[in-house]
Every structure is written in C-alpha cells, then in structure tokens.
Amino acid sequence: MSDIALLPQVEAFLGRHHALFIDGRYVESQGSQTLDVINPATGRVIAQVSDATGGDIDAAVESSRRGFKQWSQAAPAVRGLVLLKLADLLERHREELAQIETCQSGKIIQISRAFEVDQAAHFLRYYAGWATKINGETITPSLPSFAGERYTAFTLREPVGVVVGIVPWNFSTMIAIWKLASALVTGCSIIIKPSEFTPLTILRVAELAIEAGLPAGALNVLTGGGQVGKGLIEHPGTNKVSFTGSVPTGIAVGRAAMGAGLTRATLELGGKNSAGFLRDIDTEVAVNGIIEAGFLHSGQICAAAERFFVHRSQIEPIMDSLAQRLGKLNIGSPLDERTEFGPVTHRQHQQKLGEFFVRARAQNNTIIHGGKLMEGPGCYVEPTIIFANRRDDALLNEETFGPIATFFPYDSEEELLDLMNDTPYGLSASLWTNDLGKALRMVPAIEAGTVWVNMHTLLDPAVPFGGSKSSGIGREFGSAFIDDYTELKSVMIRY
Numbered sequence: 001m002s003d004i005a006l007l008p009q010v011e012a013f014l015g016r017h018h019a020l021f022i023d024g025r026y027v028e029s030q031g032s033q034t035l036d037v038i039n040p041a042t043g044r045v046i047a048q049v050s051d052a053t054g055g056d057i058d059a060a061v062e063s064s065r066r067g068f069k070q071w072s073q074a075a076p077a078v079r080g081l082v083l084l085k086l087a088d089l090l091e092r093h094r095e096e097l098a099q100i101e102t103c104q105s106g107k108i109i110q111i112s113r114a115f116e117v118d119q120a121a122h123f124l125r126y127y128a129g130w131a132t133k134i135n136g137e138t139i140t141p142s143l144p145s146f147a148g149e150r151y152t153a154f155t156l157r158e159p160v161g162v163v164v165g166i167v168p169w170n171f172s173t174m175i176a177i178w179k180l181a182s183a184l185v186t187g188c189s190i191i192i193k194p195s196e197f198t199p200l201t202i203l204r205v206a207e208l209a210i211e212a213g214l215p216a217g218a219l220n221v222l223t224g225g226g227q228v229g230k231g232l233i234e235h236p237g238t239n240k241v242s243f244t245g246s247v248p249t250g251i252a253v254g255r256a257a258m259g260a261g262l263t264r265a266t267l268e269l270g271g272k273n274s275a276g277f278l279r280d281i282d283t284e285v286a287v288n289g290i291i292e293a294g295f296l297h298s299g300q301i302c303a304a305a306e307r308f309f310v311h312r313s314q315i316e317p318i319m320d321s322l323a324q325r326l327g328k329l330n331i332g333s334p335l336d337e338r339t340e341f342g343p344v345t346h347r348q349h350q351q352k353l354g355e356f357f358v359r360a361r362a363q364n365n366t367i368i369h370g371g372k373l374m375e376g377p378g379c380y381v382e383p384t385i386i387f388a389n390r391r392d393d394a395l396l397n398e399e400t401f402g403p404i405a406t407f408f409p410y411d412s413e414e415e416l417l418d419l420m421n422d423t424p425y426g427l428s429a430s431l432w433t434n435d436l437g438k439a440l441r442m443v444p445a446i447e448a449g450t451v452w453v454n455m456h457t458l459l460d461p462a463v464p465f466g467g468s469k470s471s472g473i474g475r476e477f478g479s480a481f482i483d484d485y486t487e488l489k490s491v492m493i494r495y
C-alpha cells in the first residue's frame, strides 16, 4: 500500500498563504485571525485560511454588487460559454484539484476525481445549456375589456441579485459548483462561504473561473467560520441564500434570511434516509445496494441511507453477508488508489460518531459489525452495522452522517411504508425489488424529495433534487432551480 505522490503544484498551493478571494484576486483579510485546515487522514495541519471579518464581508458584498451589474448584462450565450470553459479547466486541472480535495477532506482519491472534478464538470456543462433557454412567457389577460381597450402581458425572468452560497464539508467543490453554476447561469453574482473544514479547493476553482473569463466580482470566496455565513445573509446588499448543510443550521439560516428583509432562501438539508428491501430481493443485490446506499464516502453523503428495513425472514442473512463484505474493505490512506474506505472529515465528527456507539451500547442495540473509532492520528471510524431494538431508537431516527447502517425488520409492505415515513425528514429514499409494478405503486406513498428504485445516491443534473418535510425548501437541478434564482416580473400593456 502506498500513497500517490502529490503534484508539485499541489504542494505549492498548500504551502501558499491563503487570503480571501474578492474581486477576482486574493485580498488580505482586514483581521488577523486564521483557521487551520487539517488533513483528517494524518491529523496534520496542511494550510491556514483567513477568518473573514465584518469589514471583509462588506468588501465582498460591494464587489459582488458591482459584479452583478456587469454579469447580469452579459449575453446568455456568453454566460454559457464561461461555464463551459470553466468545466474544461476543471478537467485540465483534474488531478491537482482532486489531490487538494483529498488532502483537506480525507475523501479517497478516486471519489475526489470522480465526483469533485468529473461530476462537477458534468453539472457545469448541464447548467451552461440553460443559459440560452431561460425565458418568461406571453400571457393573454383574462378580464373583459371595459370600453373596447385591449390588453396583453408577458413575464420576464430576472436574476435575483447577489447570492450567498453556503457549502458543507462533505462535497466542498461539487456542491459549490451546483450553487455557483445556478447563480451565474441566471445572471446573478455569488459569494461562496465554504465550510471552515474544507475551504481550499474552491479557492483554486475561483482562480480558474477568472481564467475562464468570469468578470471580477461575479464570484467571490470568503473563508471563515459559521458567523461569516450569518453576516453575509444579514447584509443588506445580498438578495438570496442557497444553503446546504444540517437541519438545525438550516433552520437558523432560514430565520436569519427572513429577518433580513425576506432574503430569498433555498435550504438543502440533511435527514435520515430510508432504504426498503422487498421480500423478493436477492441477498447479494441487497448487500451491494446497502454498500452503495450507506457506505460511499464513509456515509458522509446527505442522501445516503441510514435506516435499512428488511423483511424479517431475510434480515439475518443480509446483515451477516454485509458484515463479511465490510470486513474485507480496504481501509487506509485516501491518497492510496487501492483504498476503498477512508477517514471521516474532521475530529469533531469522528467524536460525534463515537457518541452514537456509546448510546447504541447503552440502549442494548446489537452491534453486528464495527462500532468503534479506530486508533491513530487519523479520523477513522469502523464501518458499522447495528440492529436496532426499537423503532424509536436514536440510531434509527437521528442523522449520524457517518458509516453506520441501522437495521430494523418489517413483516408487511404496509408496515414497511409506515416505517420508511416515520421520520420528520424527507430528503431521499430507495426501494429495492424485482417487481417494478409493485415499486411504482409504492413510490407515491413514500414521503421524500427523491425516491430511487434499485439504486441510491446517484444525482443527475437533469433530475430535480431537494428535501420534503424537514429536509429543506426548494429544488436544485433540472429546470427547477430557475424559479429560485430569478424573480418573475409581470408586464401588462393596454392598447
């Protein structure tokens, strides 16, 4: 087992002094506070970033207002072209970006390459295609004429203004790309606030965006803690927040946005997603599905399943077979191309997962596999299978955001649906069966923004994504994002 060598440009980037990215260039923070960026695989500090101050927020917002003025006037074809060029640049710098991402997040290098770069480029190109297709409509007014006059009407789709994009640490580049692509293609400018745990890759992407032809101020990046996001939302110069993160922070963000003069808000939040396996499913298919649904990127995926419902007659063989598979996973350094399972992204998260294990033992749940933090300087957590005692058990109801699959048996399909929906959250769910007719009849009864059948977690830019119930407000992707990033202006004419 050995790590790939870091590219010289990655070493150089990590060794740099990282300032804030405002107005198309690096600008020193007005304060002196910095935040350490720690490689979770080694526990070592790999860089420091600025913790933006109130003055930095003002400077970024001023720049973004100027950027908005200019960018909103760019022809739609030009906007599309810049996004296409940025996609090309991401691919040209694929290995560099993937390595920076792996060093800051502990994501295994194959996932950094495939999702943070390749998928991000796919999303950019998809959004670029919308640039020339965002239109209002013509409307025939409905009321009768008073004295022979006539009326006609049409709508305009206008960019909402300066967007604040607040991004979590699990997919720091891809999620930032979803937000900046939605904003830029509709003619908005955007300020990205990355998570303090993973602020580096997006700084490099911002440089590439300028190289792609984006005018200064259309994209700014402010690093820092949660208070930077709050300050941006509450700033009178920002018009919308697009937030991805946890449910409690999302609720605070929603409140702050409404309190700041009804700043528009889309909230993509977490949840506790279910996967239901119908009785006809083969054990091997189920086990592959559970690994896909629950263990990719050590379970740190908002749409990942954490509650697994299996027919009582099959639950033991499926859990046993899963335990055998997890036991063979190659756990190791995320920079080793043979590693299949890496660390979680930061120490606090590792400790939070450790507390779930303590609670599982205290509640007499059966730990079928794993259930421990791994020793050493890295933030490793064993891939874990838990059999819950009761349906109101914490492990079955609270988001862990880690590699913990909790199982519960069901007896009838009616009970399966009841269990799957018995959560305040509704981001995603999956059904696994060979009986497509049955699946299609069950899908409408499942309370989730996305329901997958015989798959889990794959997001496609053409397919809307977002949460129902407490998992959020609004949808990304498809054409659905256009409503959230534009205001609809109605124009009525008498003649």
Ligand code: NDP
Pocket: 166, 167, 168, 169, 170, 171, 193, 194, 195, 196, 197, 224, 225, 226, 227, 228, 229, 230, 244, 245, 246, 247, 249, 250, 252, 253, 268, 269, 270, 271, 301, 302, 303, 399, 401, 427, 467, 472
């Ligand atoms: P958090 O909610 O803790 O943080 C998300 C972002 O919000 C970070 O950039 C954070 O900054 C910032 N933030 C923190 N406090 C505030 C505040 N008061 N006002 C404004 N911004 C603030 O989530 P995590 O980063 O821990 O990410 C994990 C969560 O994200 C999980 O619950 C997961 O389910 C969810 N998620 C949802 C997705 C979806 O599409 N629905 C996709 C991916 C993740 P800082 O980190 O610097 O504190």
